[in-house]
Amino acid sequence: xxxxxxxxxxxxxxxxxxxxQDRPEFSINDHHDVLVEILRRLDGPSLCSAACVCRxxxxxxxxxxxxxxxxxxxxxPRPSLSxxxxxxxxxxxxxLYFLCIRPVLARLPKLLWTRDQLQLSLSLYCVHxxxxxxxxxxxxxxxxxxxxxLRKPVNVV
Amino acid sequence: MKRDLHQYxxxxxxxxxxSSSSLPVSKDKxxxxxxxxxxxxxxxxxxxxxxxxxxxxxxxxxxxxxxLETMMGNVQEDGLSQLATDTVHYNPxxxxxxxxxxxxxxxxxxxxxxxxxxxxxxxTSPEIVNNNNNSFLTAAGGDSxxxxxxxxxxxxxxxxxxxxxxxxxFAIDSSSSSSNNNQNKRLKxxxxxxxxxxxxxxxxxxxxxxxxxxxxxTTTTKAAPxxxxxxRSVILVDSQDNGVRLVHALMACxxxxxxxxxxxxxxxxxxxxxxxxxxxxxxxxxxxxxxxxLARRIYRLSPPQxxxxxxxxxxxxxxxxxxxPYLKFAHFTANQAILEAFQGKKRVHVIDFSMNQGxxxxxxxxxxxLREGGPPIFRLxxxxxxxxxxxxxxxxxxxxxxxxxxAIHVEFEYRGFVANSLxxxxxxxxxxxxxxxxxxxxxSVFELHxxxxxxxxxxxxxxxxKQIKPVIFTVxxxxxxxxxxxxxxxxxxxxxxxxxxxxxxEGVPSSQDKVMSEVYLGKQICNLVACEGPDRVxxxxxxxxxxxRFGSSGFVPAHLGxxxxxxxxxxxxxxxxxxxxxxxxxxxxxxxxxxxxxLITTSAWKLSAAH
Numbered sequence: 025x026x027x028x029x030x031x032x033x034x035x036x037x038x039x040x041x042x043x044x045q046d047r048p049e050f051s052i053n054d055h056h057d058v059l060v061e062i063l064r065r066l067d068g069p070s071l072c073s074a075a076c077v078c079r080x081x082x083x084x085x086x087x088x089x090x091x092x093x094x095x096x097x098x099x100x101p102r103p104s105l106s107x108x109x110x111x112x113x114x115x116x117x118x119x120l121y122f123l124c125i126r127p128v129l130a131r132l133p134k135l136l137w138t139r140d141q142l143q144l145s146l147s148l149y150c151v152h153x154x155x156x157x158x159x160x161x162x163x164x165x166x167x168x169x170x171x172x173x174l175r176k177p178v179n180v181v
Numbered sequence: 182m183k184r185d186l187h188q189y190x191x192x193x194x195x196x197x198x199x200s201s202s203s204l205p206v207s208k209d210k211x212x213x214x215x216x217x218x219x220x221x222x223x224x225x226x227x228x229x230x231x232x233x234x235x236x237x238x239x240x241x242x243x244x245x246x247x248x249l250e251t252m253m254g255n256v257q258e259d260g261l262s263q264l265a266t267d268t269v270h271y272n273p274x275x276x277x278x279x280x281x282x283x284x285x286x287x288x289x290x291x292x293x294x295x296x297x298x299x300x301x302x303x304x305t306s307p308e309i310v311n312n313n314n315n316s317f318l319t320a321a322g323g324d325s326x327x328x329x330x331x332x333x334x335x336x337x338x339x340x341x342x343x344x345x346x347x348x349x350x351f352a353i354d355s356s357s358s359s360s361n362n363n364q365n366k367r368l369k370x371x372x373x374x375x376x377x378x379x380x381x382x383x384x385x386x387x388x389x390x391x392x393x394x395x396x397x398x399t400t401t402t403k404a405a406p407x408x409x410x411x412x413r414s415v416i417l418v419d420s421q422d423n424g425v426r427l428v429h430a431l432m433a434c435x436x437x438x439x440x441x442x443x444x445x446x447x448x449x450x451x452x453x454x455x456x457x458x459x460x461x462x463x464x465x466x467x468x469x470x471x472x473x474x475l476a477r478r479i480y481r482l483s484p485p486q487x488x489x490x491x492x493x494x495x496x497x498x499x500x501x502x503x504x505x506p507y508l509k510f511a512h513f514t515a516n517q518a519i520l521e522a523f524q525g526k527k528r529v530h531v532i533d534f535s536m537n538q539g540x541x542x543x544x545x546x547x548x549x550x551l552r553e554g555g556p557p558i559f560r561l562x563x564x565x566x567x568x569x570x571x572x573x574x575x576x577x578x579x580x581x582x583x584x585x586x587x588a589i590h591v592e593f594e595y596r597g598f599v600a601n602s603l604x605x606x607x608x609x610x611x612x613x614x615x616x617x618x619x620x621x622x623x624x625s626v627f628e629l630h631x632x633x634x635x636x637x638x639x640x641x642x643x644x645x646x647k648q649i650k651p652v653i654f655t656v657x658x659x660x661x662x663x664x665x666x667x668x669x670x671x672x673x674x675x676x677x678x679x680x681x682x683x684x685x686x687e688g689v690p691s692s693q694d695k696v697m698s699e700v701y702l703g704k705q706i707c708n709l710v711a712c713e714g715p716d717r718v719x720x721x722x723x724x725x726x727x728x729x730r731f732g733s734s735g736f737v738p739a740h741l742g743x744x745x746x747x748x749x750x751x752x753x754x755x756x757x758x759x760x761x762x763x764x765x766x767x768x769x770x771x772x773x774x775x776x777x778x779x780l781i782t783t784s785a786w787k788l789s790a791a792h
Contacts, residue, residue: 106590110550113588131755140744144751146551147513147544150585154543157581 059084064093068126091117095125095142111146114153124149227276234276245280252284427456427468428676434475435672443479450476463683470703471676474710482711492568494704495537500697502540504689506756507781510749510764510773511626512541514783515655517745519622520548522653522785526620528558532611532649534603534625536563539578541626543585550589559586560594560619562611567599575599603628604638608648621649626657629727633664633720643734647788653739654786658727660772660779663709664720675709678721678780685761685775724770724782736786740769745783749773 052059063074063085071094075085092108095117111117124145132141224236234242273279430453437446450472457468476482502508523529529549533541542561550556561582568574575597586593600606613621623646632638646654661678665671682702689695709719728738746764749771753762763779765772770784 104551104553106555107551110547110589113590114547128755132751140747140751143548144513144748144755146547147516150543150547150589151540153588154540154581154585157584158538 053080056084060087060090063087063090066094067097068094068121086118088112088117091121095121111149114149120145120149123152231274232276233274238277242276242280245277245284249280249283423456423459424464427453427460427464430456431468431471431475431676432669432673435669438475438478439667439669446475446479450479463680463687466699466703467676467680467683467706470679470706471672471710473703474707477707477711492570492574494701495574497697497701497704498537499540500694501701504692504694504698505686506753506762507773508540508626509752509756510771511657511781511783512544513752514741514745514749514771515624515626515657515785516541516545516548517748518653518655518739518741518783518785519545519624520552521742521744522622522739522787523549523557523620524552525554526557528560528614528619530560530562530614530619530621532562532564532621532623532651534564534623535628536565536575536578536597539563539582541624542582546582546586546591546593547589550591556591558592558594560596562596562598564598564600564603564606566601573597602635602638603632604635604641606642606645608645611649613649616650621651623649623651623654625655627659629656630658630664630720630722631718633722634715634718639730640734643731643736647735650788652787654736655783656727656731656786657781657783658724659721660723660774660782661721662723662726664722672710675706677778679706681775681778682780685780688760724767724772724784727784728768731786735789737789738769739785739787741766741771741783741785745771 052062059081063071066074071085071090075082092111111120114120125142128141128145128148224232224234224239227234430449434446434449434453437443437449453468453472453475457465457472460468498508519531531542531545533539546556546559549559561579563575563578565575579595579597583593583595596612598606598610613619629639629642632642659678661674663671663675663678665674679702683699686695686698705719708717712718731738746766749764753764753773756762761775763774763776765774765779767779767782770782772779772782774780
């Protein structure tokens, strides 16, 4: 967080004195909504790094709208609002991103990120939610997870 | 001292008094080790050194020693390597017999063929383990330079109480029928030994040969307590050839079964078991399952009925769902077809012939929830077999789906039907509403082929489907003809098919899921090969066969759109980076295959205008 302050200060280097004297100190941590707006514009890896900065930022980063923005960054037109209710019912955008979208993106060329990939990710996510309803009913202790194929490293034969 | 049947030959602790009763049974001629009779007259001088030689045999012993010396001098480079890696397997203090053994070992008489039976890891048949440590057959017509040192090709004694007893020998040999079986036929080796797919060409060429040679040796352990393993060198040519040999043995065994030649089939099946163990990866698993199925067929052991195992097979199918993309492909493509057919409809009804755990429907419900115009009222009728413990599994599945539907705000209605077979269904049971109000889709994933076993089954079901008047009828089936009238053809087809399937599984990291998936496929193999009549439910047929059947019943194909193709391709490229899997379009139907071989097909059908 001090980085931002330093950044602001470094930019107006020659006006350094004036900054500290004339303006009250601005701490981003006091303005969560501004922080959210900033985080919304980040890409995946940067957002994850930002979430590791401190506890406050980590808590703020759990705001699902940030992740929603991330999921739909390159998709246009924007999907309908009903999608939001569906996704939050299934576990939220953050989980969707980590479980489905990020692995899918990693395995497909970036150029192809369209609604189709989104639709596929949503379907897989939905199946995942459904399977979690079955915890404890299977041979072995681990609940079934059809998304394991996305998580495990794959042997390229 | 009575000896039991599992006693090995050759090295007996020398007690001097021996009643050579109950010698092991042997079929053909073999070099009998000369038993020590009531031994007296040991040469005293040699006895001091530890060698027991009878005075009467001294001259012969001397002669043989000379022979052995010359032979060891003459043998080519690798010829003696097996001696280097042996544990002590002969008691050299019994000099006479030891020499005999050594001589015959290094210089086998032509045509010495013992038809010993190999210990089969699969079958625990309590047959006599025949011991013959003298039938060393060299590869390639006696060329001793073909003897390959032990390391990679050892056949270790199979441990286990049921089939291996401490001091028994373990011998494998070719079948006794061919007299020239110390000639190794030069077989074309495959380019990829671990995959059985490429060996098909050779298999079809030499399909009818029985008893292509297997060169192995015997193993002896001198009462090695702890390890109980022996490392006798195996005179094999190459593991590649071994794979080809395995395929040939499978084909030969199937042919023997076809001709009802059960004795030969029995011998071959044991051979297959041994060969399979020497392979690795997919080939080994496929061969093991096929060998087991053949054994069941030969010995008429029927596998457990399908109905009893249905909950187990549900679970296995779940694991199969997770490990590989076939079922996901099936579900996603069928869902896409149904989604497109339901466009604009306000009330929809899906009748699912293959309910299992209802894994197909969450994705469809989610797609319906997010479609333009909002979700329709979604009604699902699931049909499944009765559960063994009388639990209402269909009901539970329905509850979970209802939970999901509530979460994503889709109005949901569910009904479950238990039926032993789809042919027991009737359209009136399904409580269909008039078609202006409700649009119906019928879905069947890997279920229709089970009806082909009963006469009239499939026709009845297709008639019921016609009565239902669905807007779309989605069918997913295996793409292979496993329903021919001739057993051998079915066997060949299924061997290729399941080899390809298992090959595709090889890329998956090992896990319990993978094992369960293999068991799932193994059960299908077992049913296919070992059962007959109404018990044989795995009667797969190809798309063209189904197409003609549907066509003659009044259905016309409905082309799956490009959306389905795109989604399927994407799914596969996410799976294992798409290596190896191929989606093909064939007359409006989508086929998923591994490399060049299509494995499953999704097709959609609607009633022709006349109906």
